[in-house]
Amino acid sequence: MSLLSVEGLGIAFGGLKAVDDVSFSVNPGEIVSVIGPNGAGKTTLFNMISGVYMPRSGRVRLNGEDVTGYAPHLLARRGMSRTFQNLQIFQNMTVLENAIAGFHLREKGSVFADLFGLPGSRRRSRDARTGARELLARVGLANAAELEAGSLSYGALKRLEIARALALDTKVLLLDEPAAGCNAVETEEIDHLIAEVAASGVAILLVEHDMKMVMRISNHIVVLDHGVKIAEGEPGAVSRDPNVIAAYLGTKTEEPSHAHG
Amino acid sequence: MPELMQFLLSGVTVGAVYALVALGFTIIYNASDVVNFAQGEFVMLGGMITVFAFDAGLQLPLAALIAIALTAAIGVALNKLAIEPARGAPVVSLIIITIGASIFIRGVTQLVFDKQLHRFPAFTGDEPIRILAATILPQSLWVIAGAVVVFVALWLFFTRTLTGKAVLATSNNRLAAQLVGINTKWVMTLSFALSAAIGALAGVLVTPITLTSYDLGIALALKGFAAAMLGGMGNPKGALVGGLLLGLFEALTAGFISSQYKDAVAFIVILAVLFAMPQGLFGRNTVNRV
Amino acid sequence: MTMRLTTKQTTLLVLALIIAATPFFFPSAFYFRVGSLVFVNGVAVLGIVILTGFAGQISLGHAGFAGIGAYASALAPVHLGLHPAFAALLGAALSALIAYVVGRPILRLKGYYLAVASLGFGILVSMVLSNEAWLTGGPDGIAVADLGLRQALGHMGLKLSAPEFWYFFCGLCLLVGAWLALNLHDSPTGRALRALHGSEIAASTVGVDVPRAKLQAFVISAVYASASGSLLALQNKFITPDVAGYMHSIELVTMAVLGGAGSVLGAIFGAGILTLLPQVLTVFAEYEQVVLGLVMMLVMIFLREGLLPSLMRQFTGRGA
Amino acid sequence: MLTVEGLRSRYGRIEALHGIDLHIDSGEIVTIVGANGAGKTTLLRCLSGLQPVSAGQIIFRGEALTTTPAFKRLERGLAQSPEGRQIFTNLTVEENLRLGAFLFTDDRVDRDMENAFRMFPILKEKRNLAAGGLSGGQQQMLAIARALMGRPSCLLLDEPSMGLAPILVQQIFDVVRSMRDLKVTVLLVEQNAFGALSVADRGYVMETGRITMEGPAGELLADPRVREAYLGI
Amino acid sequence: EIRIGATVSATGPASFLGDPEAKTLEMLVEEINAKGGVNGEQLKLVLYDDGGDPNKARTFATRLVEDDEVVAIIGGTTTGTTMSIVPVAEDAEVPFISLAGAIEIIDPVKHWVFKTPHTDRMACQKIFEDMKKNAISKIGVISGTDGFGASMHKQCVAVAGDYGIEIAADETYGPQDADMTPQLTNIKGTAGVQAVLNAGFGQGPSIVTRNYSQLAVGLPLYQSHGVASDGFIELAGAKAAEGVRLPGTALLVAGILTEGDSQKAVVTDYKAAYEKKTGSAVSTFGGYAHDALRILVDAIGRAGSAEPEAIRDAIEGTSGLVGTTGVVTMAADNHLGLDLSAFRMLEIKDGGWTIIE
């Protein structure tokens, strides 16, 4: 059974059907990419899956359980985490604290233990701190740990978000344009990170406009246009699909061809 | 029911006072996202300066004009000296600054003028006007008319003029506003001048009804704030409707339920409305995509 | 062991030192009185630190809880025969309960909408306190029973005058309050609060139950306010509805923000400044308001993170 | 047209730019490439006046611009499409564009707006909706279109292709190219170094607050260091 | 030098009362010192403004006794502030003369506590006496929700029965309200009401009076001593205020007191001096402060000592002292020393005050 499955999901804003009857599924260890033109409904799809928006129709199943419209923190408890296209950083905290916040589910205990600083609470904090430092090292932000999060550059914030999302005991990870704002070399680093995470058995759902990256790491690609799924399949097949080329890829003159694969 | 009619007239009178104060909040809020807690002091200044100018022998219209101009200047000074230097500070800090400013203005007023209650004559006499067995003072009509005129002017300003849009843009994204060539400092100056002038105008209109004294501002600011939030902060329509509704709730509660708890009932209604509509009746629903 | 822990220990140490050492410079009991007021206000302000500084939620009605605490201490001994100390505890429990019930709906609101809703709550409380004169004594206030602890200490050989007793007792309460708040700051719950302050949506995606966390902050801060109200009532042995008034709510928020809402020591510092200021300004009573207003504006303009954090930054290059 | 000499800028105590020298001739397209945190955005913010300069000079069309307030720089002809898009989320798409031409009240405003709509048809579709509801890429288009509404003689673009679908990325580079015909000077900051260097005349490479390389775009594109560090080849 | 302490509400919601009190105290101390002081010693007034906050009042009271080492305290503009000063004065054993109205201040008698204003109860009694005289037995009451209005309301409800008066309608308004027509409409609509009584101070009563005339209620309107100042007629408007009755002090009608009136000299002097010094009209409240200081100075003089205990005893022995509020004669069981005769029933006629007894 697939870990995450989406069945006939749909939502509308005003008259606009932003997402319309979209279905697909993701298995553990698999990387599924959602691509499509700007405004196709990719982020909206993410928002419905992760409980930010309430879908108007359709179902989201996590591990077989119907979790449609569950609040994000309930989904987090069930192992879903995500990053945001429009960065959502805790600006009032340090980089390290941002990462520690990712461990919330593992470190939280009773308020009383926290108020009275009981040993249990202190130990959990300590563990989270250690874990967070490791994660920061993994995304290349070890040196920035004590800085205020607000002082990072865009690309660094992007990576901080990924670190925070990884901190959860994730089973399903939703990444919304993780490589935006990163150059080709940095993108490749993120590639590796994602592949590594997937290899550990996490189901990954990825939205990304960097086709090199998408083609390189996806097992499966879903193509949206105007909220509707217009194609689906292996990277190779999708990239040759004339509909996809017309709606999304265009004729590629800008990409250095030898960088493919 | 003549009682009902009387309650309604009372509600509209008081509501128009609240609406005028609430309308004063809109411009500064729209330019900077700051609720200016010194708005009540502008109302007070409008009344007090008029009183003293009038007592000094000036014609009432002239006294009122001086009061409005002076208050606008004070508004500009407040912006230049206190708000502008604190640019970029978090909103709570700005709230504290405006509260500080209101205390300061109150303190100075009490030194420059006095701590007595004052009033000046109603514009068109005190002969009550009868409407369906109930009565209303002519000055109330002035207040209502004032609220409506200010509302229309503000509404046109924000929907029909580029300057109005520039004001909105400034609060929405100050950096971007500068990038498109908006002189955000000037926008702020303008906003404070206008807000203060509207406040002073309110003071001039309501003083014959409510009387004025150096410490009248707090109560008015609170009610005006509540009214503005009920209607939805930043929207002139909200300020007008919120003010009138608040006045009506109070009057009807005082009339039919309990005068002791009229303010309580008004607040409970506000809570209920906000519960159903967290942005107030006409508040803009900010979309922030993630 | 880590940086953070030392911050906490320094804060507590500094606080304890101030409480213990300043009395050596006190020429009269009046100073004990003022000192204890600083601490009483400090306790309430700590609640604001948790609610506003940590969780970023504005309340303009927190004095309402101080009112509940104060009047519980005044009324429970008379009507329920409780010892004043238990009455104060009852007040805290009642405040927590009311905060729990009220907090649920109003914490859904944001920013100024939350401000106006909490304002309404505060006004409601003070209105009940002054309107229900049969129970509360109305606007003119009501007498409060003696706590009796001073006498008890006296019997045990520790003889303190009333101002001395209240100074040290309130100081102790403040220390405990500060210790709790500091614990919270660097605990999982505290981080969750600060996280939702930064971004509610991101906080919830990392698993923070945002409404619940806000409610926790609200309830905890209500208990602080209630304790502060009880201390005030017990110390003054007399209480009026002003304790729950709008002005008092504003005062509390101002103290917190002026001193530095995000910092425990800073906020207490703010409570100190605003409590002492009127006493200092009596020399030019006429200008008191003018000066108070000016101080508020100047601090916020030039030290926008609040007095203490800004000053610390000046000296050490980093916030408190 | 635009000359920058010894430009330094700091965030609090930390200096982000350690003396930048660069120049752009009239009508030129110049690109800056560099890793995350190199200081590209900071440099553009200095140029458009959003970020205070601690030392050095900015000279634009022969006049010093260093202390000119941000809002006056558009009057001089300098427009920016900033990082993070910075659109007016509470205003409609059309209002955003109209404000882009805040300085103008002539008929050309309408024509420019029609042009913008032709360039990005989706914006026309959404003209009466709050810009905050747009998708990330749509907002990016709006930010670029808004900058163009200001009739700049020099356009500063901070990662204009970010978040855009490949088909639109091509289009953005086409737009940049078309600036050459309109005699608009362009300073382009891009992570898509390949694309940027392909359209640009010249390029600079920035590393931790310093310019470390400069030259004609073609040369940089061929430089092995650039290829390894920024093109991933 | 004899140090006298005072804490009044010169600012805040009760500044309407506290401001003239502060000015009066300053003026009189200056006057007394100019005339050589008391017992050959100069008076030193330590005056604080508590802003109407009982908590602050208590702190200032502590400061007065602990730091300023005053021999007596005057103050407590409101009942709330007074009640929080009382424990301080009692503990420190310093005589305290309050300027607030409530009867609780001196009933039961507290060893160190005195007061100068009539009690609210006396104001109610005076008004009800007049109503009774006019065969009024059913009235409507409207009162402010502030301390003054609430306290007077409570007392009036308590003593109404003594005069055979029934309160058929009972309404309130907030101290800063702008319109009271709904409440007055309800009173007007209550069957059988023969008169209306308004307990309050500040702008409320002026607005009530104007609304009352707007609604053409047509029944006698009684105001409280809380509005007893010339300013009231001006604020309410002479036309609206016409016929309003209230219990006032001699101070208010200084000009029309008969030559033989024992208070004439005192009130005329005070009024003239105050109005010259401040440029604003005297009010009953300044008069309270005037009387408090006079009583204190008189007591110090008689005691021949500035010891708190001696002063206290002397205050208790005050007899026949002519003040602005009345002729004060205290006793061990009477720390007020005024009776109903000190109030005069006044009516506003042709924009001025007349005595109707």
Ligand SMILES: Nc1ncnc2c1ncn2[C@@H]1O[C@H](COP(=O)(O)OP(=O)(O)OP(=O)(O)O)[C@@H](O)[C@H]1O
């Ligand atoms: N809250 C909202 N209010 C109004 N319209 C919305 C809202 N959310 C999404 N939309 C609309 O739904 C459509 C899909 O938007 P979405 O953000 O999902 O696109 P996307 O595929 O993520 O695009 P991009 O690649 O540019 O990020 C867009 O046309 C957008 O304007």
Ligand SMILES: Nc1ncnc2c1ncn2[C@@H]1O[C@H](COP(=O)(O)OP(=O)(O)OP(=O)(O)O)[C@@H](O)[C@H]1O
């Ligand atoms: N608000 C800030 N406060 C403190 N430091 C900052 C701030 N903004 C940026 N910095 C620092 O300045 C340096 C340059 O950042 P800048 O944003 O200019 O980089 P960039 O080249 O645009 O990177 P990216 O490609 O990630 O957008 C970085 O080290 C960053 O951490």
Ligand SMILES: [Mg+2]
């Ligand atoms: Mg998207």
Ligand SMILES: [Mg+2]
């Ligand atoms: Mg950048």
